Amino acid sequence: MEMTSNSPDMREDGNETPHDGGLGVVGEVLAASADLSVMLSPDGTVTSVVPGRGIDAFAGLDAWVGRKIEDLLTSESVPKLRRALGTLERGEAGARPVELNHVDGEAWEFPVRYTLLRYGADGSVLMAGRDLRAVAETQSRLVQAQMSLEQGYEARREFDTRYRLLLRTVSDAVVFLSASDGRVVDLNEPAAALLGGTRDALGGKPLSRALKDSERGDLIEMLTSAAVTEDGTPVEVVSLAGDRRLTLRPQLFRAGGERFVIARILSADGADAQDDSLGTNLAQLYAKGTDAMIFTSIKGEILSCNDAFLELIDAAHLSGVKGQSIASYLARGQIDVNVIVDHARRSGHLRAYSTQIVNDLGAETPVELSAIYLNDRTHPELGFILRDTSRSEALRSSTGGIRGGDESSRGVMELVGSATLKEIVAETTEVVEKMCIETAVHLTRNNRVAAAEMLGLSRQSLYVKLRKYGLLARDTDTDSDD
Structure with a gap:
């Protein structure tokens, strides 16, 4: 018995096929050749949907019929479809397939590459x-793998x-050795x-x-024998340079499938006794040195000088400056302190940073400053x-040397050699x-809108950077975004 055009065709498995809009044999061809075929009316309305044979995931798409195709696409796919339809309408040759993402509410989303034909x-x-x-x-898996890498x-x-x-x-004194060849x-x-x-x-040598x-x-x-003993018996050796008697205290460990020895080296002939005299010399250098020396907290508060x-x-006396911020005596104040502290904490030190010292009477003296980050304690200091x-400033001025603005960059120039150009520029x-x-x-x-305008940033970009540098935790009582 021949089916009418209004009754759905029956598959061999007894299930009804989706609405094919009377495509007949063409629908059968499409079902066999394409994973999903959609027929559109001139106004962009879906008139029929034909899923490919064996593509069970595309079953049940009858609800698309009668709806606008743009309502079934993500917002990013709508312009792509419009451009493809425009190309087809103009009859331009060489039209390429277009990749569109279908969406049905928030239930699911899937991509399809379509070839558009006039019918x-x-x-x-x-x-x-x-x-x-x-x-x-x-x-998606490739992106996840790349992110994991x-x-x-x-x-x-x-x-x-x-x-x-x-x-x-x-x-x-610590040395790492390969347990296989002693290098x-x-x-x-x-x-x-x-x-x-x-x-x-010494690196790479036995x-x-x-x-x-x-x-x-x-x-x-x-x-290795000393490392596995319970009492940890040290190994005594004599250095080739200076005939110094040394004691090695080894420990054995495994990493990456290989065995290594980490050995702590101690001097066995009392050479460490020089530490006392070194401490005395350093104390004398601090007290009588011609260069100014200061120790501050990590926030820049002067502890001693x-x-x-x-x-x-x-x-006149230490009591007059102790507890004061070093920013009070720098020409650029807290800006100088921020630059110095950030560099010192990142690289451990900052060398030859040019700035000016301002005394209580307002007189300015150009100085060259070096900073060291002392983090070998509970409360780090600078x-x-x-x-x-x-x-030297007067001499350089008289000979046409480096001046004002260029001096502020010398602290950065001192980093050359201790890090790559990319690292220096990034820091x-x-x-x-x-x-x-x-x-x-x-x-x-703390007006974020005004600050964004001052910096030439969008408000959103400013918030991103504030969050990046931990500056969002400010007091928001005076925050005026409006």
Whole structure:
């Protein structure tokens, strides 16, 4: 019995096919060749939907019939469809398939690549689609894998930075050795000094080359044996340079499938007794030195200073400056302090930063400042050394040397050699950016709209940067966004 055009066709499995708008044989061809076919009327209304055979996920799309196709697409896909329809209407050759994302409320979303064809004389459009969900899923997994790799790289770089900072700042002499061949994997400066060499010269070389009467195999055997003993018996050796008697206290560990030995090196001949005389010499240098020296809290509050600094600011006694902020004596005030503290905390030190010291009478003296971040304690501190450069300034002025504005960049120039250009630019850019944002917020009395206009930023961009630098925690009582 022949079916009428108003009754749905029956599949071989007994299920009804979606509305095909009377496509007949064409609908069968579309079902066999395309994953999803959609027929549009000239005004963009869906007149029929034909899912591909075996594509169960596209079943039940009868609800599309009678609806505008644009209502079934994401907002990003609507302009793409309009451009494709315009190209088809103009009859331009070489029209490419267009990828559209279908959406039905918030229930689900899936991508389809459509090829648009004219159908019939009334201006109807046939959209023959290919399911892209598998491709989208693969792309999503690729993006997730890439993000995981990036996070892994960032974590590794962060760990490497912590490791190298710890190795550089720890006062104990430490050396890492490969348990298989006895080569030096890494060591710090105190260890290199006790062994009579440098980190570059000793790195990658067998430790036995820096010791007298030591064979590589025998040394590794002694170190590994000492590392596994319960009492931790040290290994005594003699350095080749200076015949210094040393004691190695090894520990064995495994990383990346390989065994390594970390050994703490101690001097066995009392060489550490120099520490007392060194402390005395440093105390004398601090008290009688011609360069001004200051120790402050991490916020810049003066904890102690020597007589050279008191003379520089014309102060009578330490009690008059103790507890004061060092920003009170700098020409650019808190701006200088922010730059100095940020650089010192990032790289551990700041060298040759040019600024001016202002005394209580308002007189300004050009100085060259160095700062050191002292974080080997519960409450980190900052150490400053200031040198009066008024004479050299006069000399440079008379000879046409570096002037005013260029001097402020010398602190940044001193970073060359200790970091890559990319790292230097990134660090200095962030410091200057944070400093400018803080200044704008302060000048506008925390008016975020005015600050954004002052900086030439959108309000949203300013909030992003405030959140980035932890500046959103300000008192909002005076915040005036309107």
